Amino acid sequence: MNFMGYNTDRENGYFQYLHNKSCSSGIPFSGTFELTSRCNFNCSMCYVHSAGCSKEYLSADDWKNIAGKAAEHGMLELLLTGxxxxxxxxxxxxxxxxxxxxxxxxxNTNASLLTEEKKKLLAEYPPARMNISLYGADNKTYENMCGVPAFDTVSENIIWLKNEGIPVKINSTVTSKNCRDIEKTIDFAKKIDVPIKNTTYIFPRSREYHSDKNYFDALLTAKESAQCRMRFLEYSKTRGEFYDLCRRMTSGIETENVHACSEDGLMKCRAGKDSFWIDFSGKMSFCGLVPGKFDVLSLGFEKCWESVKNQCRAIRLPSECDSCPDKSFCGVCAASCFCEKGVFDKVPDYMCEMTKTMKKIACDYSIMSEGDGIV
Amino acid sequence: MFKLKKTVVVRKIGDDYILVPVGKSSKDYKGVFSLTPVAALIIDMLNIGAQKEELVNSVTNEFDIDETTALKDVEIFLERLSEIDLI
Structure with a gap:
């Protein structure tokens, strides 16, 4: 008889089963703690970082106490971010x-602050995974994007983590300032055998508004964003995989893209069902891209979690999205609606245009693949 | 007396019991252990410390299982826990 299973794959299997059960019963299985808004980089598209802020709102003990309460209520997965x-x-x-x-x-880290002390800590007490934000493929792009020429340090540290046996995933955010490096960042990830994901959709800032010229300069148009996303997919996949994806996109068959709009307009992602986010000031939200309303220190964890769940149950996404033929790969979600329109039930125009452009590109590739005999 | 090492903690998520490595043991175990209800009962007792006979008694009391089968199951499970250095 097998009494015990050993489960390491967090994307599938047992963890997926726990997520599904937690969603059904409203257990806060997965939490994110935004430990600070401070950062040594100054990326123009960042939705958290406030340059010049030196204050930490919550103490180490505050975070420990919140984690204790969350664990009592069933939190198993915890993402630490900033x-x-x-x-x-x-x-x-x-x-x-x-x-x-x-x-x-x-x-979540930019991997630029891994001092010898931090390396010792992580080697002795390895996390389940390190998600590294990679902003380019050389120091010049980093300086342009983040204000710090940190690529050499970051890449060395990623390789160190990999060699140490700590699971690493690279997340690459693409803006006008680093879009030239898409293929090079994929080459880097492939060379060291680390998975890479990319996003070209920059959520408009909803938590804190800056009239920062750099922010607007960094934004791609919706068409450019779609082109960059398809460039990433084409370069990171095999030719057969990419053409297959294009055919799926053009025919409305569900793709690997997470889409967050169910047929009744309810949110389809796990936010507010089994996951929550606590921002650097201690406010709980269902998603880090939407401002937190519920103060954990004054209201307590349980009350905040109940409020977040109720908030999500009441959210309805745009009815137009329910019947959209492109919903199988569109990235529309509650956060994109809110960030673009300030409400949850209006179509986010930028996201919509990006999706339609991606479909057009996918159609072109599908026709091309038939010409190539790849069907 | 068998006792669970302090390298793991037992977590109850809903009605699922999970063993999660803590501290430096997260280097040795790169995942979590899911437990069947019988295993969860045994682990719960091993958290405090228990003799083999006590474990068998609890298993026969809580589950519809005869003593011979319970003894065999407990021995297999203890052996497995010993193999992976959890007791």
Whole structure:
């Protein structure tokens, strides 16, 4: 008889089963703690970072106490993010207290602040995964995008993490300032055998508005964003895989893209069903891209979680999206509607135009693939 | 006396029991252990410390299972836990 299963794959299998059960019963299985808004980079498209801010709103003990309460209610997965979480002087204290709680911890980082001390910490107490934001493929692009020529440091640190056996995933955000490097970043990831994901859709800032010229300069048009996304998909997949994806996109067959609009207009993602986000000031939201309303320190974890679940149950996405033939690969979600339109039930125009352009490109490739005899 | 090592903690998520590595043991175990209801009962007792006979008694009391089968199951499970250095 098998009494015990050993489960390492967080994308499938047992974890998926736990997610599904947690969603059904409203257990806050998956949490994100935005430990700080501070960052050593100054990326123009960032929705969190406030340049010049030196204040930490929540102490190490605050985060530890919140994690304890969340774990009591069923949190198993915890993502630590920022800003740049490693910038906190007390990061080690926070991390060590959390790692003793029986949580599966992942860390979002720009990987530029891995000092020898931090490397020792992560080697001794490895997280389940490190998600590294990769902003380009050389120091010049990094300087242009983040204000710091950090590619050499970041790439060395990614390789160190990989060699240390710590699971690493690269996340690449594409703007007008680094779109030339799409293929080079994929080459880098392939060379060191690390999975890479990219996003070309920049959520408009809904949490804090800046009239920052750099922000608007960094934005791609919807058409450019679609072209960059398709460039990424074409270059990162085999020719057969890419053509197959294009055919699926043109024929409305569901793709690997997460789409968040169900037929009754309800949110389809796990936000507010089994996952939550607590921002750097201690406000809970269902998603980091939507401003948090519920203060965890004053209201308590349980009350905030109940409020977030109720908030999500009431959200309806645009009815037009329900019947859209492109919904199988469109990235529309509650956050994109809110960030673009300020409400949840209006079609986000930029996202819509991006999707239609991607479909047009996919159609062209599908025709091309028939000509090539790849069917 | 068998006792669960402090390298893992037992987590209950809904009605599922999970063993999660803590501290430095997250380097040795790159995942979590899911437990069947019988295993969860045994682990719960091993958290405090228990003799083999106590484990068998609890299993026969809680589940529709005869003593011979329970003893065999407990022994297999303890052996497995010992193999992976959890007791």
């Amino acid at each position: 800003g740049e979480p490693l910038i906190r002087d007390d990061f080690d204290k926070i991390y060590l207290s959390l790692i003793e709680m029986g949580l599966v911890i992942s860390l």
